[in-house]
Amino acid sequence: MPSxxxxxxxxxxxxISSGQLKAGERLPSEAQLATRYTVSTATLRSALALLQGEGLVEKIHGNGNFxxxxxxxxxYAGGAAAPAPWTAFSAPLRMTARTxxxxAPSHxxxxxxxxxRSSLNEVLFTTHEGKTPHGLAHIYVPHGFAPATPPLPEQIAARLADLRPPLSEVQERVSARLPTLEEAETLRISPSLAVLSLTRVTTDSTGRVIEAALLVLPGDRADALFTTRFVTEERSSKK
Amino acid sequence: MPSxxxxxxxxxxxxISSGQLKAGERLPSEAQLATRYTVSTATLRSALALLQGEGLVEKIHGNGNFxxxxxxxxxYAGGAAAPAPWTAFSAPLRMTARTxxxxAPSHxxxxxxxxxRSSLNEVLFTTHEGKTPHGLAHIYVPHGFAPATPPLPEQIAARLADLRPPLSEVQERVSARLPTLEEAETLRISPSLAVLSLTRVTTDSTGRVIEAALLVLPGDRADALFTTRFVTEERSSKK
DNA sequence: GAGTGGTCTAGACCACGAG
DNA sequence: TCGTGGTCTAGACCACTCA
Structure with a gap:
């Protein structure tokens, strides 16, 4: 059974977990490891692929396995907690934005x-912690709503808060999948490591969509938390 | 570039997408496909692995690729919509339960x-649509709260609704990962197909945990939807 | 037992990274 | 240039499913 x-x-x-191999350290070369375990290189590589899928090992072509x-x-704090993604993360992260x-494409x-063929603003966010990327977000805002010149997140957040008509609904759809090759590259993760894909649509009280955000987060270091509180007194009415 | x-x-x-290969159909054997594409079996198998990770192909050992x-x-409807997982799915699903x-283990x-070492009830749900499994849920209820003999979901749901003290908070944590070998087997999915992992904890107004649910859903056919509605300052009428 | 996929080998050659 | 990982080959043998 055990292959x-x-x-x-x-x-x-x-x-790795016991500390014999430390974080950031380079593993012996695949050829050396194959010799040590007396297997072929193909078998050894398939073993490394398992660890790669768990986010334990990073392969760097021409350099080594780390x-x-x-x-x-x-x-990622969803639900009522977060009207904007840059405020939705637990830890302060360095981020870059490009507007x-x-x-608008059909989707x-x-x-x-x-x-x-409507005109809209696309803001591409990448959040980092140190040198390693942590998240990827595409945010779409119609109607020339986003700040064109200075892409400061605070401005968008402020405008959302003062919005009239007020925003009334946030829908967040979460799914799990493998990253595209492009996503894996920018997030510097293995193509076999699952990502959390969030689609958030914010609607105002007239039913108009104010903002749509597509977020991609590496599954090994991110999760999303949704908290729902119930009002105790009036729970009689139901829909 | 293109491997x-x-x-x-x-x-x-x-x-597959054009319909030349229909759903449920068996592909030619790997040996035949390898000959057709003039590649080795190993290369052909790695091509199939890509499709397997996308949920397009199911491999059945000793039988064929389908x-x-x-x-x-x-x-999965999260947030305020769902106090219980069996009511949280959009489509009616056949399910089996075992109590x-x-x-309680430490985690x-x-x-x-x-x-x-508290005593608690574990309910293991598997939901099916036809013959294919759709979801896997472990639900834990302390205090002898769950119905012991008839594991009918409606009973738990009813008890949750009439609960005193009332439930006050639901926390749902979502993450993406690859399934364990056991999960992949029971869900009949590829070990390389991402799953959506949900942990839901329901608390009553005294802060006591009423129910905890661990759900695993195949990423290629399930997502979770969280809807948050904002109440405006003035009293908003129900539509 | 015949045919299928699963695992593995012992190489070859290519592409990348750093010195 | 040299050592690394990335891709691929042409087999071998094992494990499983089904008739």
């Missing part, structure tokens, strides 16, 4: 409930 | 905020 690659993966996993730094887990004005017009 | 396995995967993917049936996406009384005592 060789699982035995090897278990051994390496134990070496023990990933221990993951400081970040939490561009685009013609966005349906999401934002806009006529085809 | 052979990606070219092959693209071709097969197109054959095109998976088109996924009817199910939605056992266990001594559960911290989650439920209970003293060590």
């Amino acid at each position: 060789r690659r699982h035995v090897i993966a278990d051994d390496l996993r134990h070496q 023990v990933r730094h221990p993951l400081r887990r970040i939490t 561009t004005n685009i013609k 966005l017009t349906t999401l934002l409930n806009l006529p085809p | 052979r396995r990606h070219v092959i995967a693209d071709d097969l993917r197109h054959q 095109v998976r049936h088109p996924l009817r996406r199910i939605t 056992t009384n266990i001594k 559960l005592t911290t989650l439920l905020n209970l003293p060590p």
Whole structure:
């Protein structure tokens, strides 16, 4: 039953968790490891692939295999807690933003409930903690609503708060999948490591979509938390 | 740049989406496909692995590779919508339940905020649509709260609604990861297909944990939806 | 037992990174 | 240039499913 690659993966996993292999350290070369475990390189690589999928090992082509730094887990706070993604994370993160004005492609017009070829602002966020990327967010704001020149998140957040008509509903759809090659590259994660994909649509009281955000978070170091509080006194009415 | 396995995967993917290969159909054997694409079996298998991770292909050892049936996406409705998981799904699903009384292991005592070695009821749900499993849920209820003999979900739901003191908070934590081997087996999904992992903790107004649920949903056919409505200052009428 | 996928080998050659 | 990981081959043998 226990295949060789699982035995090897278990051994390496134990070496990592026990501290024999430290974070950031480079593993012996695949050829050396293959010799040590007396397996072929293909088998050894499939063992490393398991660890890679768990986020324990990072492979760098032409350089080596490295023990990933221990993951400081970040939490995306959903629901009532967060009207904007940059305020939705538990830890302060360095982020970069780039705003561009685009013609809405079809999948966005349906999401934002806009006529085809509408003009809207796309803000691309990448959040980092140190050098390692932590998240990826595409945020779409129609109607020239976003600040064009200074892409400061605070401004958008402030405008959302003072909005008239007020925002009335936030829908957040969460799914799990493997990253696209592009996402894996920018997040510097393995293509076999699951990501958490969030689609958030904010609507005002007239039913118009104010903002849509597509977030991608690496599954090994991020999760989303939704808290719902019930009002105790009046729980008689039901829909 | 384009590796052979990606070219092959693209071709097969197109054959599936275009209908040349129909749902449920068996693909040609790996040996035949390897000959057709003039690659080795190892390369062809790595191409199939890509499709497997996308949920397009199901491998059955000793039998063949099959095109998976088109996924009817199910939605887990979180937040205020759902006090119980069996009411939280968009589509009616057949489910089986098994109740056992266990001594709480340590990871559960911290989650439920209970003293060590507490006795609690574990309910294991598996939901199906037709023959294919859709979800997996472990639900833990302390204090002999769950119905012991008839594990009918309605009874638990009813008790939760009439609870005194009333429930006051639901916390749902969502993460994305690869399934364990056991989960992959019971859900009949590939070990390389991401799953959505939900941990829900329900607390009553005294801060006591009423129920904890651990849900695992296959990422290719399930997502979770959280809706938050904001009440405006003035009294808003129900629509 | 025949045919399928699962695992593994012992190489070859290519692509990348750092000195 | 040298050592690394990335891709691929042409087999071998094992484990499973089904008739």
